[in-house]
Amino acid sequence: MKASTPTDLGRELVRFFEEFLPGQRGLSPNTVRSHRDAMLLLLQFASADAKRPIERLQVSDFTTERVAAFLNHLEVDRGNSIATRNARLGAIHVFARFLASRRPEALGTLQRVIALPYKRGAREVPVEYLERIEIDAVLKSIDRSSALGRRDYVLFALMFNTGARVQEALDLRRRDVRLDSPPQIRLTGKGNKVRLCPIWPVTVKLLRAFIDELPVPEGDPADALLFTNARGRPLTRFGVRYLLRRYVAAASQEVPSMRDKSIHPHSLRHSTAIALLKAGVDFATISQWLGHAGLNTTMRYARADIDLKRQAISQVFPDALTPPRGGRFQPDGSDLVGWLRRM
Template identity: 70%
Template sequence: MKRPRSADLGVSITRFFEEYLPEQRGMSLHTIRSYRDAVVLMLQFSARDCRRGVEQLSIRDFTAERVLKFLKFLETDRHNGIATRNARLGALHVLARFLAFERPEHLATLQRVINLPFKRGARDAPIEYPDGAEMNALLESIDRTRPAGQRDYALFALMFNTGARVQEVLNLRRRDVRLDAPCQVRLLGKGSKERLCPLWPATARLLRDLISLRPASDADPSDALLFTNARGQQLTRFGVRYLLRKYVAAASHAAPTLRSKHLHPHSLRHGTAIALLKSGVDFATISQWLGHASLNTTMRYARADIDLKRQALSQVFPDALPPPKGGRLMINGAELIPWLRRL
């Protein structure tokens, strides 16, 4: 019996996510979820545009004209920026290439989708991050007398120490953390690339206390997740975002400058990079520290901080600006080289 055309799209999309992206392309779970979101939005829009159910869509409905209408919908109805719009289109490009290989009879239609250009004009938004005083205020706003507060304090301290992406931290298990000298954590980043990051003694103590207060229920304690919710399940990125917003609001009384910043979990990663730069750590080391695929990604932090701009100006024109004043969160960059030599 011949399979209906609508079933072909469903089978192909299933293979796209279950086989092609993770196995053939080796994409991380975070990237696959981003592609999933783009495809789900496109399917929902196409169903409305075709006035049919999602289950009735076929590859024939995946046209360049409909994708253009979808991209316009993202900008006008969902108020997405150019960068988000281009990211969604990039995911649809990959899907179209996969479908063209799977179903060559639709090659002409899918080639038109693949050839849709990205929109020019996207600009890097200013990087927002907590400075030293703001980060200290955020941590001080956490009630550490409660188990949840101890977890949250250790979570945000670890994120700022390592500059790790939020999902990298949430995926950590006890076996990934070494709390004896030299203290370090093993992070699994984009493309399943592993990297080691040093832990400051204070961070190691926080993690040691957290583990001692949370006995593992698994047969193998080393396999237990480091950060869990009240039900013992893994914290989510949305949960971390909620916690950060709560503590930023509480800390804004002690650090009023937080009120003008729109911080999210990735902002702590930015703060780590800026703090390391101010401590004199070179760009190549910071790039390895943060797990950047390219040094160009790290270089943008040189343009993000006004103090670094002042330092550059004072090197060229020493009398133009006085040295910057004010307290900074001290990250001891001098400890990094000895730590690397001990590995």
């Protein structure tokens, strides 16, 4: 069967993600994936709006009206915050500028897309995190009688232990894990910055048993990815989100407080930060632990946790609150979405 001819939009998307973002812009893999997510959502919306498959969309379908409708769709239909809407628009602006340099015949339309404004009034997004009882419920909901269940258990336990971003955890290879004293893992974060995170003795036992169970990889075992799917391929962020959503739904039957929370893989990272704060760890250490660029990012966790606020109030008004003593895609146009998802 002859492969379909790629559209001009398909060819430009390949150049954008394979050459422009990582090469000319020098963006990290995680940032490239963030742009990928925004463009994938836009393509899906444009396909439905134009009533054509994604593989048949053209650069001419990238109109100001359609992008504006997409931004409204994010807020109204998907319930995204203004901050998320603005982040998606930022990725679209970058792609529009890239197209403008290559498609001068579409310059007028692309300039109007670039001129679409960010929305004001973006408030700090509430930090969604899991309390200790909720984390326990999620882990207990995982069936560890199967190899995949044991993989999921180790993955989520490790993410909570380290506060790793989901892609940082998925990029882990066996060489990044040290189980001898002092036990630690090596994470590669934004901007390819490397940091070391200590791991608990119980996490060491989980990882040792998990690695011993893994099949013998081809080539150098140290280069083998730690977490793969049933076919031995790398797990994706989409896959981890799906798994966590399933386990959270099951755990919510036992812990109803989780039902009103919008939990996603990054919530485990938030949970780690809150737990460290409650344990009395200073902001500078937490910032380094999580790989934050600065303390301002870490400080939002102090604003997020109600228990910390109660502690602050009790220090100011102790008498009032203290109780009495006593108690690479081949651009043939046939699988553009699949290629984007695999990035």
